[in-house]
Amino acid sequence: MKISILGSCVTRDAFPGKSDPTFELGQYIARSSLASLCSAAPPQIFPTHTITSSFQRRMVEFDLTKQGVTRLIQSDPDALIYDPIDERFHLWAWPDKSIATLSVEFHSMKPPARSSRLRIPEIEEASPKFRWLEHRN
Secondary structure (H helix, E strand, C coil): CEEEEECCHHHHHHCHHHCCCCCEEEEEECCCCHHHHCCCCCCCCCCHHHCCCHHHHHHHHHHHHCCHHHHHHHCCCCEEEECHHHHHCCEEECCCCCEEECCHHHHHCCCCCCCCCCCCCEECCCCHHHHHHHHHC
16 A cells, blocks of 8 residues: 655654555655645745755755645555644745745745745744635645
């Protein structure tokens, strides 16, 4: 049985794939809120090349370019495990309704400062606006 995971390394590390050959780990996506994962890509270029870990860089790039859903579908899993741990991160929401997850790795690349001209609000996790973004997709 092929299982893909959207969530944390805690869930991934608990996966029995290595000790039980009946399970296979498909795609693993981390550091993405559902609201971000299902939105349009932000209209801005980010310096992801400054993230030293290739895994962390790839996860931030998946979030920013919205490749996560495609990757999960392409992995053709029999089941998807969703671990909502990444819903703890704040979000940036652009006027065009694109969203980015403000993970620790996102901040580590030293993203451009939010311009008051761009009006990119930071949306706190568990706020009414955050919950609305989660459910509109």
